[in-house]
Amino acid sequence: MTTVINLETITSIVKDIDVVTAMEQGFIAYSNNQTVVPPVGELLFEKPKGDAHIKYGYIKDNAYYVIKIASGFYENAKLGIPSSQGLMLVFDQKTGVPKCVLLDEGFLTDIRTAAAGALAAKYFAPKNVKGIGIIGTGIQARLQLEYLLQQTSCKEIWVWGRNTENAKAFAKNFSNDIHIHIAQTTQEVAQHTNLIVTTTPAEAPLLKAEDIQPGTHITAVGSDTHLKQELDSLILKKAAIVVADSLPQSKSRGEIFRAVQNDAITEDTVIELGNAIQNKALQRTNDEQITVVDLTGVAVQDIMIATAVYNTYLQTK
Structure with missing residues (x-):
């Protein structure tokens, strides 16, 4: 059975994760050719202005592969909702069985981006x-x-x-x-x-x-x-x-x-x-x-x- 994890639970869990270190390990694996990461899928919108990115891949010999859909619609503030939206899907890398749906509403994309910024400052500031x-x-x-x-x-x-x-x-x-x-x-x-x-x-x-x-x-x-x-x-x-x-x-x-x-x-x-x-x-x-x-x-x-x-x-x- 596929687990569905909502934003409230995700927000609580992230507090216990060292996201900056996770990003560091991920970038090292990526540059060392230990990952399979295809080109980004992308949708650009004009009315209203926005974009949606589909990013996906896996780390070799890891347990899962992941598909992420994240969007930014820049007039959402007028509707009283965040500009960032999206979700992440986690699949078993050996069988393809869907293990988890992370209904993060773009939160995890925002967090991992901020952590990458901190990582950049760690090495280059x-x-x-x-x-x-x-x-x-x-x-x-x-x-x-x-x-x-x-x-x-x-x-x-x-x-x-x-x-x-x-x-x-x-x-x-x-x-x-x-x-x-x-x-x-x-x-x-x-x-x-x-x-x-x-x-x-x-x-x-x-x-x-x-x-x-x-x-x-x-x-x-x-x-x-x-x-x-x-x-x-x-x-x-x-x-x-x-x-x-x-x-x-x-x-x-x-x-x-x-x-x-x-x-x-x-x-x-x-x-x-x-x-x-x-x-x-x-x-x-x-x-x-x-x-x-x-x-x-x-x-x-x-x-x-x-x-x-x-x-x-x-x-x-």
Whole structure:
């Protein structure tokens, strides 16, 4: 019989999982060719604006394979529902028997993305983080900051959103010992920070190369289709290190794809996150380097978090 796990139970279970470590193990397995991850399935919508991604695959010699459907419909706020929606399906890898349906409503995708952002900062942020910049004010922006605050002692936060009221609402999610400044421009964010995360569905660059300070690390999260772009491609040209969560995916989506299309960088200069984690020579060597990690979202992240949730659930039974 297939187990159905609802969002309330999933939320409770995730509290007991070290998601950042799970992401690290997943990216290593991916870069070491221990996974089978086909190209992303994708649906793009215009009225209303939105997208749905189908990601699936398995880790070799693991117990399960996973299929994930996750969507982002950006006018959902007008209906009083989250922009992120979706579910994950867990199957027995040896028999194909459906073992579990995770009715997570996009929650696990949001969590695993935020954990990947924290992982990127773990390996590429400068040692002395003087300020954290968050571009965007939605669910992912909040989660990225929550997970970053577990990685760094920095309490000076600069946030920018297209809607100032949303930025103020964002700030209310955090305690008073976190100093959140509402920026009027993305340039202002760049001037005060050296660790920046971008979390929007923008289709035109929000950050310019001339505004980025030496030593800044940027984790780009929002650009997960071929149409989206949050970073001026010259930022990637300026960077000493450019990292993709998936080299194959970076050929068709994300900031790296756009930078290659714009002749700012070439594909052979990009390294893959799982390889960089394992090789210190591929990581930041000083606090003057600009680094960029482009997270387009990889199925191995979904495999890792879905497996962890299901296994933890079984242990409680």
